[in-house]
Amino acid sequence: xxxxxxxxxxxxxxxxxxxEHIRNKNYPNRSEAIRDLIRKDLISEEIIKGEDILxxxxxxxxxxxxxxxxxxxxxxxDHHDLIISSTHVHLDHDNCLEVILLKGxxxxxxxxxxxxxxxxxxxxxxxYLTSKG
Numbered sequence: 001x002x003x004x005x006x007x008x009x010x011x012x013x014x015x016x017x018x019x020e021h022i023r024n025k026n027y028p029n030r031s032e033a034i035r036d037l038i039r040k041d042l043i044s045e046e047i048i049k050g051e052d053i054l055x056x057x058x059x060x061x062x063x064x065x066x067x068x069x070x071x072x073x074x075x076x077x078d079h080h081d082l083i084i085s086s087t088h089v090h091l092d093h094d095n096c097l098e099v100i101l102l103k104g105x106x107x108x109x110x111x112x113x114x115x116x117x118x119x120x121x122x123x124x125x126x127x128y129l130t131s132k133g
Contacts, residue, residue, distance in 0.1 A: 008034075043131045047106040055102035055109045056128045057116065063096045065121035072119060076100070079112050095123075 010018070018033070027033040046053055063069055076083055084101040091097055100116075102109045110127065117125035 039131075043129065046131055047110075047129055050105055050107050052104055053106045053109065054130050055113065057100040057102060057113045057125065059098050059100075059116060059122050059125040060091075061096055061098070061122045062094050063090075064094055068119065068121035072098070072116065072122075075112070075116055075119070079108075082109055082112055 018030070022030060022033045025033065027036070043053070059072075061068060061072075076086065082102050082104040084103050086098060086100045089097045089099075102112070106129065109129070113125070113127040116122065117127075
C-alpha cells in the first residue's frame with residue numbers, strides 16, 4: 001500500500017494537547033496517532049450507516065441468579081446468525097465472564113448487545129465495535 005505524506009496546520013494549544021494525548025497513549029509518533037483517529041472515525045461512520053461490522057461483547061454476571069444462564073443462552077440462540085463464538089469463564093464461585101464475538105449489521109449487533117446487557121442479573125457489560133476491513 002502506497003503511503004502519502006501531507007501537512008496539517010493546527011493551533012499551538014491543540015497540537016500541545018494532541019502531543020500530550022500521544023504520550024499518554026504511547027503512540028510512537030503523530031502519524032500513527034492520526035491514522036488511528038481516522039480509522040476510528042471511519043468505523044463510526046460504518047456504524048451510523050448500518051454496515052456490517054465486527055463486535056466483541058463482554059458481560060459479567062452472577063451465575064446463581066435464577067434462570068439467568070438459561071435466559072442468556074436463549075437470547076444467543078435466537079440471534080445465532082450474528083454470533084460467531086462465545087467463551088464462558090468461571091471467575092470465582094459466584095461470577096462468570098462471557099465474551100461474545102459478533103458479526104453483522106451494526107444496528108442489529110447493538111440491539112442484541114443492549115438486550116443482553118439489560119437482562120436482569122447481568123452486573124456489567126460493554127460492546128466494542130470495529131470494522132471488518
